[in-house]
Amino acid sequence: MRRNSILTFLAMALVLGALLTTAACKTSGMAMTSRGQLFKINIYAPERLAEGAEGNIDVVLSNRGVNNVQDILADVEIPPQVYVLDQTNDRGMTVMHDPGSPVWHFSIPKLNPAEDAHIRFKARTAFGTLSETGQISVTAWQKDLPGDKLFRKTTIGLQR
Numbered sequence: 001m002r003r004n005s006i007l008t009f010l011a012m013a014l015v016l017g018a019l020l021t022t023a024a025c026k027t028s029g030m031a032m033t034s035r036g037q038l039f040k041i042n043i044y045a046p047e048r049l050a051e052g053a054e055g056n057i058d059v060v061l062s063n064r065g066v067n068n069v070q071d072i073l074a075d076v077e078i079p080p081q082v083y084v085l086d087q088t089n090d091r092g093m094t095v096m097h098d099p100g101s102p103v104w105h106f107s108i109p110k111l112n113p114a115e116d117a118h119i120r121f122k123a124r125t126a127f128g129t130l131s132e133t134g135q136i137s138v139t140a141w142q143k144d145l146p147g148d149k150l151f152r153k154t155t156i157g158l159q160r
Helices: 002-027
Strands: 030-032 038-044 054-063 069-077 082-089 094-097 103-111 116-125 136-141 149-154
Touching (some): 054 103, 054 136
Antiparallel strands (some): 038 054, 054 116
């Protein structure tokens, strides 16, 4: 009887560990789809910029699996302390942005295995009295993702 309770405890610990690992991956911008694909979001932004300085914010959506990932919707939210001067992206993506809105909407029809989708914002900072920008956040939706979405966030600090 004691042996069964030890095995039950070990099985429960293994399941709990798997759940925590999945949650940790999802908040770090990486998730496994229901078809076994590894889908990833990376944000490359300067750690620090001076007041009024310009820099690039790059968002990369990656498929690191062996099958296609299809019908991806991504929203990029830029905080008010960052002014977008220009925005570029890979061919095949559809972009929607309402002037004055902090959110940019992207539609990616298909990402092949080992393929990346690139989005770039040329931006200028306006910190005012703050020491860092608000959060630059990226949320991607895809029907095969756990919870149907994946997200990643970062900030830019004031260089003194």
